[in-house]
Amino acid sequence: MEVRHLGRSLPLGEERIEILKDINFAIPAGEFVTLMGPSGSGKSTLLGCITGLDSPSSGQVFLNGIDISSMRESQLAGIRNRTVGMVFQAFNLIPTLTARENVEVPLYAGSWKGSPGARSEELLGLVGLSHRLEHRPSQLSGGEQQRVAIARALATQPPLLVADEPTGNLAAAQGKEILDLLWELKEQLGTTLVIATHDLSVSQYATRMLQLADGELVGDHPGPRATPA
Ligand SMILES: Nc1ncnc2c1ncn2[C@@H]1O[C@H](COP(=O)(O)OP(=O)(O)O)[C@@H](O)[C@H]1O
Ligand SMILES: [Mg+2]
Numbered sequence: 001m002e003v004r005h006l007g008r009s010l011p012l013g014e015e016r017i018e019i020l021k022d023i024n025f026a027i028p029a030g031e032f033v034t035l036m037g038p039s040g041s042g043k044s045t046l047l048g049c050i051t052g053l054d055s056p057s058s059g060q061v062f063l064n065g066i067d068i069s070s071m072r073e074s075q076l077a078g079i080r081n082r083t084v085g086m087v088f089q090a091f092n093l094i095p096t097l098t099a100r101e102n103v104e105v106p107l108y109a110g111s112w113k114g115s116p117g118a119r120s121e122e123l124l125g126l127v128g129l130s131h132r133l134e135h136r137p138s139q140l141s142g143g144e145q146q147r148v149a150i151a152r153a154l155a156t157q158p159p160l161l162v163a164d165e166p167t168g169n170l171a172a173a174q175g176k177e178i179l180d181l182l183w184e185l186k187e188q189l190g191t192t193l194v195i196a197t198h199d200l201s202v203s204q205y206a207t208r209m210l211q212l213a214d215g216e217l218v219g220d221h222p223g224p225r226a227t228p229a
Contacts, residue, residue: 002026005059021217028217034203035196037212041198051084081110085153087163091145094138100133103152110156123151143174163195206223
């Protein structure tokens with residue numbers, strides 16, 4: 001994916017506040033990217049623009065070489081379904097559905113070619129939840145709910161997984177399990193990961209570290225797990 005001269009502003013009374021200012025970076029496939037920055041620095045807004053949930057005020061966002069920044073919602077929905085998986089701090093599972101059914105949702109929405117039931121079971125196995133298929137979110141721990149959310153995000157085999165503070169609602173030990181799992185999935189599936197966080201321990205996993213401050217990209221460095229050149 002690539003971001004070129006990305007800006008995002010919002011009207012505030014007579015003026016506009018600039019939330020993101022001239023952001024530029026490109027991420028090759030297979031990286032584990034952390035997007036660090038204090039609360040309010042623009043991390044969630046940037047992820048929103050990358051995933052097409054939010055529209056930039058200026059600049060462009062390319063996913064697999066396709067400029068999504070000027071697309072209409074009708075076109076975008078299909079691209080999002082196939083190209084980007086999303087994981088959130090609060091898990092955002094549907095409370096009335098079982099783990100298996102939650103993972104099936106994007107498969108039905110995007111008309112997956114194979115059997116949604118079999119695919120869902122395969123994914124829940126991959127995240128270590130084969131024994132929790134028929135549990136509802138309220139019957140699962142926070143860490144287990146986040147595993148279901150990761151399985152759901154990967155259901156349509158997207159090349160890119162974007163996570164916004166994925167460990168923010170978890171105890172440290174559960175958070176570490178989730179990060180170990182995300183790393184393993186990246187290695188196994190080749191998925192590119194972009195993780196926004198203000199938790200410094202997440203950066204131990206990074207092959208690449210982006211740093212935001214006040215809506216500006218102030219750092220772009222190799223992480224501790226970068227492949228040596
Ligand atoms: N819909 C909105 N209306 C007004 N201000 C917003 C809106 N969304 C975000 N902001 C502001 O933009 C800045 C960046 O927010 P955000 O992207 O959520 O930062 P982060 O995820 O790094 O905490 C904050 O100052 C926030 O108050
Ligand atoms: Mg945020």
